[in-house]
Amino acid sequence: MxxxxxxxxxxxxxxxxxxxxxxxxxxxxxxxxxxxxxxxxxxxxxxxxxxxxxxxxxxxxxxxxxxxxxxxxxxxxxxxxxxxxxxxxxxxxxxxxxxxxxxxxxxxxxxxxxxxxxLLGGAVRERIPFAAYIFYRYGDEATGAGGETAPDEIVAHAQDLKRRYGFTTHKLKGGHFAPDHDVEVMRALAQAFPDDLLRLDPNGAWSVEQAIRVGHAIEGLKNEYFEDPTWGLEGMRRVRQFVRIPTATNTVVVNFEQLAQSIRHDLVDVVLLDTTFWGGLRQAHKAGTVLETFQYGASVHSSGELGIQLASMLHLGAALPNLGSAADAHYHHLTDDIIVGGKMAYRDGMIDLPKGPGLGVEVDRxxxxxxxxxxxxVGGYAYDRDPGRPGWFSTIPEMHYADPALKTAHVGSRR
Missing domain, CATH: 3.30.390.10 (Enolase-like, N-terminal domain)
Structure with a gap:
């Protein structure tokens, strides 16, 4: 062969x-x-x-x-x-x-x-838990879905996801609006799901000071962790000094050099491992065993996958003994997949490890x-361009400007 x-x-x-x-x-x-x-x-x-x-x-x-x-x-x-x-x-x-x-x-x-x-040593679990990945969304005329910006709209969206897929962990992709808006949404989610875990991830968009203020505002909620509230290992270290929520990252620890620094200097609590960002399934698993050795948390990151990468994530999640948190997945946002049989199914917020050899999925040609x-x-698209905000570009940390239509504030800069 x-x-x-x-x-x-x-x-x-x-x-x-x-x-x-x-x-x-x-x-x-x-x-x-x-x-x-x-x-x-x-x-x-x-x-x-x-x-x-x-x-x-x-x-x-x-x-x-x-x-x-x-x-x-x-x-x-x-x-x-x-x-x-x-x-x-x-x-x-x-x-x-x-x-x-x-x-x-x-x-x-x-x-x-x-x-x-x-090939990694075998599975310690046959079903991998996933979190609801909740985004603010633009509306889509073709599907009739989307359009959520206000707290009650996000809660209704999260309730629909829980009904359809059984999620018991809810992750808000924040950082798009002003920090106070995310705080309001997180409080609404906590009220709507008192028995479930919450996560907030603004993709490192906030200053350390903004992140500390938000962390203090949500400390009383049932938080699993505070993901990438600010940018960089030093920024994460400073936030961790002042906020009593475990911190997590998928952006500033993505290789073994960064992992060594994070562990040696106690910078981040949970590392989300990605089967592409880390260079493959074996490298992500190896990082997980390092985290296990030093008693840090590991989870599985999502980077906009279709069924092939999702299968690799399932095999990673199955082989990690220290998978302490539900995995991320954008997968429930997709309308279709390229694998035989269509999209994989969620049951009680989990997806079964594929049973077949190799990755266990086959491509539908x-x-x-x-x-x-x-x-x-239709072509590709520029990942960082926002069709609803022509001329806008992001900065770190983000600045805020009023948007009367939303009665809140966007973040970023205007040309």
């Missing part, structure tokens, strides 16, 4: 409604690059990374001359071939490696008849072609 071909296809899959965040908005769809590795016996293994287009596809395909003939089971060799630290300093290959590694673990699992998590054509028709 050796690599014979590497293929890449950009797709875009619609969301129920555009998602607003501190840096702008997801424009009602996710753009992903689907990676297919074909071995010399005709098997296909699948991987996925964020973004897409000709440059991303060419970057993936350009690895074929380098990896042709490589044994997909030789995963440590693969890491050094693609993600050698010196090479990655000048050529950011982390997410490329993540997608290639996913596909190789899928291939190896299929060849051996074992699951991807079995008709769906892959359909959403590749949709990408060609």
């Amino acid at each position: 050796t690599i014979a071909d590497i293929r890449a296809t950009t797709v875009t899959v619609p969301l129920e409604a555009p998602l607003r965040h501190s840096m702008g908005a997801h424009w009602g769809r996710f753009v992903r690059t689907i990676v297919e590795i074909v071995d010399d016996e005709g098997r296909s293994g699948w991987g996925e990374l964020g973004g897409g287009g000709e440059s991303a596809e060419n970057a993936v395909r350009s690895l074929l001359p380098y990896l042709k003939g490589h044994d997909p089971l030789q995963l440590e060799q693969l890491r050094w071939k693609i993600m050698n630290p010196t090479a990655s300093l000048y050529n950011n290959r982390t997410q490329l490696h993540a997608a290639i590694e996913m596909a190789c673990m899928d291939l190896a699992g299929k060849r051996l008849g074992v699951r991807a998590c079995d 008709a769906k892959l072609a359909e959403y590749a054509e949709l990408y060609k028709a």
